Structure formats: structure tokens, C-alpha cells
Amino acid sequence: MTKLKVLEVPHAILRQTAEPVEAVDQEIKQLLSDMLETMYATNGVGLAGNQVGVLKRVVVIDCQDEHENPDPIKLVNPQIIARSSECVCHNEGCLSVPREYADVERSAAVTVRYQDENGQVCERSATGLLAIAIQHELDHLDGKLFIDYLSPFKRQRLLKHLEKRRKKEARIAEDQERDLNE
Numbered sequence: 001m002t003k004l005k006v007l008e009v010p011h012a013i014l015r016q017t018a019e020p021v022e023a024v025d026q027e028i029k030q031l032l033s034d035m036l037e038t039m040y041a042t043n044g045v046g047l048a049g050n051q052v053g054v055l056k057r058v059v060v061i062d063c064q065d066e067h068e069n070p071d072p073i074k075l076v077n078p079q080i081i082a083r084s085s086e087c088v089c090h091n092e093g094c095l096s097v098p099r100e101y102a103d104v105e106r107s108a109a110v111t112v113r114y115q116d117e118n119g120q121v122c123e124r125s126a127t128g129l130l131a132i133a134i135q136h137e138l139d140h141l142d143g144k145l146f147i148d149y150l151s152p153f154k155r156q157r158l159l160k161h162l163e164k165r166r167k168k169e170a171r172i173a174e175d176q177e178r179d180l181n182e
Contacts, residue, residue, distance in 0.1 A: 002034045002037070003034070003037055003038050003041050004034050004035065004037075004038045004052040004053075005052065005053070006038065006042060006047070006051055006052060006095045006096060007050070007051055007052065007053055007096055008095075008096050008097070008098060009096055009097050009145065009147075009159070009162070011096075013050055013053055013055065014050055014051065014096055014140070014143065014145060015143040016050065016055055016143050017055075017141070017142055017143050018048070018049050018050055018054075018055045018056055018057045018058075018140075018141040018142075019055055019056060019057065020056075020057050020077050021056050021057055021058060021076050021077055021115075023119070024076050024115055024116075024117065024118065024119035028056070028058065028076060028117075029117050031049070031054060031056070031058060032058060032060060032074045032076075032117055034052075035047045035049075035052060035058065035060045036060045036062070036072050036074070038052060039060055039062065039095075040062070040070075042095050044095045045061060045062060045063050045129070045133050046059065046060065046061040046062075046133040046134075046136060046137040047059070047060050047061075047095065047137070048137045048138075048140030048141055049140075049141065050140045050141060050143070051095060051096050051140060057076065057077045057078065057141050058074075058075070058076055059074075059075040059078055059134075059137040059138065059140075059141065060072060060073065060074050060075070061073045061075070061130065061133045061134065061137060063128075063129045063130050063133055073124070074116060074117045075112065075114040075115075075116075075134075075137075076114060076115040076116070076117070076119075077114060077115055078112050078113070078114035078134070078137075078138055078141075079112065079113055079114070079138075080110050080111070080112050080134070080135070080138060081111050081112065081113045081123070082110065082111040082125075083107040083109070083110050083111075084107050084108045084109035084110070085107075086107070086108040086109070087105050087106060087107060087108060088105070088106060088107075088108045088132070089103050089104070089105045090103065090104060090106065090129075090132050091103050091104075092104045092132070092136060092146045093146075094136070094145065094146055094147075096140075096145065097145060097146070097147060097158075097162065098162070099162075099165070100147075100158050100161065100162050102146065102147065102149075102150055102154065102158060104136075104146050104149045104150075105149070106131070106132055106135045106136075107131065107135065108127060108131065109125065109126065109127045109131055110125070110126055110131045110134055110135060111123060111124070111125045111126075112124055112126070112134050112138075147159070
């Protein structure tokens with residue numbers, strides 16, 4: 001398995017729509033495994049193809065706490081076929097918007113139809129964190145980020161905070177590099 005690079009905002013691929021997978025072949029199976037490894041290494045609960053620079057409709061999710069008892073779900077060509085009218089608000093984050101969080105309102109329950117890693121068509125109903133993760137990751141496949149649910153003011157404030165933190169971290173890294181070279 002290979003750990004993949006997770007793309008971060010404002011990378012253009014994050015805003016593109018992923019293409020359907022024509023066949024669940026060895027290449028797709030390897031991609032799913034690599035995405036899981038990447039997700040676990042970065043302490044995420046979900047990862048979509050767009051986030052690793054692959055515009056294919058593939059998602060991996062594992063909502064188990066601390067990944068002590070892994071229960072990964074690999075979804076190929078997922079689509080939500082039912083949503084509850086009841087909504088919940090959850091504080092979401094994203095590996096592509098690192099260390100930034102905001103409350104997002106989503107359906108409390110969903111049913112998703114997808115192909116598994118063997119190409120079999122499956123349906124799964126979900127509530128709680130899994131329902132939220134499914135909606136969050138499927139949004140990625142359509143080029144949508146959780147920050148798009150925020151008001152323009154809150155979204156801009158969050159993105160400015162992210163940019164300010166990136167600049168500070170870059171300065172610290174430069175200072176450390178300079179100190180090592182002296």
C-alpha cells in the first residue's frame with residue numbers, strides 16, 4: 001500500500017466533479033486500499049477520490065473511534081438514494097481544510113447505494129457520524145466542500161484563518177531549517 005498526498009484548498013481538483021468508475025478492477029481496489037491507508041495515517045474518518053487527486057467516484061470511510069477496531073467501508077460509484085427530513089448539526093472538519101472546523105447541518109439519516117470493492121451493488125442505511133461522513137464525502141465527489149454550507153462571511157473568515165496559520169507554519173519551518181544549517 002502507498003500513502004497518498006491529500007490535496008488542500010484551494011486546489012482546483014477539489015472543485016471538480018468525479019467521473020463514475022466503469023469497472024471495479026485491480027487498479028480501483030489498490031486505490032481504495034491506498035486511500036484507506038492515507039485516511040488512517042492522517043486520522044481522518046473519510047476520504048474521497050478528489051482529495052487524493054483522482055477524479056473517480058470512490059470513497060473510503062471508517063468512523064470507529066481511534067481506529068482501534070477498524071470497520072472500513074469502501075464505496076464505488078456511491079449515491080444517496082434516501083434522506084431523512086430530520087436534520088442534525090455537527091461540527092465538521094476535513095483533511096482538505098486542515099485543522100479548521102464549523103457546524104454544518106445535514107440529514108440525520110441517509111441510505112446510500114454503491115458498489116463494494118468486489119463490484120457488488122450494496123445498500124446501506126446510516127445515522128449519526130456515519131450518515132454525516134457519507135454526505136460529506138459524497139459532496140467531495142461533486143466538487144463541494146463543507147465550507148460551502150457556511151455563510152460567505154464565516155467561510156471567508158475560516159479561509160483567512162487557514163492561510164494565516166499556513167504562513168506562520170512556513171515561517172517556523174524556515175526558521176528551523178536556518179537554525180539547522182547554522
